[in-house]
Amino acid sequence: MKDFDYFSARTVEEALGLLSKYREEAKIIAGGQSLLVLMRQGLLSPEYVIDIKGISDLDYIRYDDVDGLRIGALTTHRSIERSELIKEHYRVLSEMERNLATIQTRNWGTVGGNLCYGHHSGDLAPVLISLNAKLKVARLGGERVIDIEAFTKDLLEVDLEPDEMLLEIQVPPLKPYTGIAYEKLMVMQGDIGIVGASVLLRLNSSDGVCEEARIGLSGASTVPFRALEAEGVLVGRRIDDSVLREAAEVASEKADPPSDVHGSSVYRREMIKVFVRRVGKVALERARQG
């Protein structure tokens, strides 16, 4: 790893001040569970590293029925997994965390770091896509809120200007008769996903017709992928296995999965079919429970 200069920021203001000063020459480190791997491989060699792990103001999980869920960018994966609030209102996030990485990585790694890494196999982004989440980012003197599905631009590239940082994940409250589930294909538990699918289904309570569907996929493109056309297959229909199968076929067709050491594009395309259908079934059962 190349030498760099190091700052430990104690507040958001301090971190943003350093970012506006050093811009492209600086990188933020939170848990560093992905960044340090890239730096050791020589893919990144910043002049300045700004450590924000100590900003306790960005480590929080809040919920209310009007605004929904707010997660500070420096919340660790382990905190998400264990949060009673999250288990009660968004159990899919807690379930996702169990296989997101090994326990050591989840103890130190943060949700903000996971998203800003911008990897197409990340677990968090597809789940947040299905939850219709937004992200709050800031620079000195200004904030903006962006849709999660627009955040990742390309492989390891996210929609952050050099002087911006991610502050918060915002998830709207779930309406009645909503079911959501996530699963991924992995070689062993806690490993990187080869493909993953997160499916949200909202039913019309009276007759079981699907009113809303949101599908986020990992490993399906160079970025976390929203399967819009597959969602279109589901909305307005009474969901059963054949409808899920049809949606899974469309998701697979519209995806553009990469080939890499974890799996070929052809294999991933097949597995997308399997996982959209399998996860869709679980989401449907949950939605029917109210």
Next chain:
Amino acid sequence: MKGELKDLKLVVNGKPYELKVKPKALLVDVLRKDLKLTGTKRGCLESTCGVCSVIVDGMAVRSCSILALQVNGREVTTIEGLSEGGKLHPIQEAFVNHGAIECGFCIPGRVMVAKALLDENPNPTREEVRLAMQGVLCADSGYVKQIEAVEIAAEKMRGGEGR
């Protein structure tokens, strides 16, 4: 200035240290080279194998994947911090007595992950032990005895049989 030494204060195995380290120094290297605590092993150095695991503020973490400066002001426990007055910790004792050690290279990291688990959850299910152990790879594939050793230690630490 790039590479300029920075102050690092931390407590390791109950003992306070004040050092100067390069920003790029990894926790594993500061433990091994500066503090001469070589019980913690360097494995893959890419966050895959987990043999470098130590405990920071009660949590198992990978010391190859944390800058030493990130633990400034925190408490670190390594394998050297487990025995008391020459007496092995119950987890260490269970690994020895149960023949769970094989070549031994991953054992310091594995014991630390087991300790973090049992401190938090004194009565884990087999599944919970497996999920914790999954974060440390064993090149000898000696997992079954390792999982059993953690269960034996857990029982002893709860004050059950085997004491």
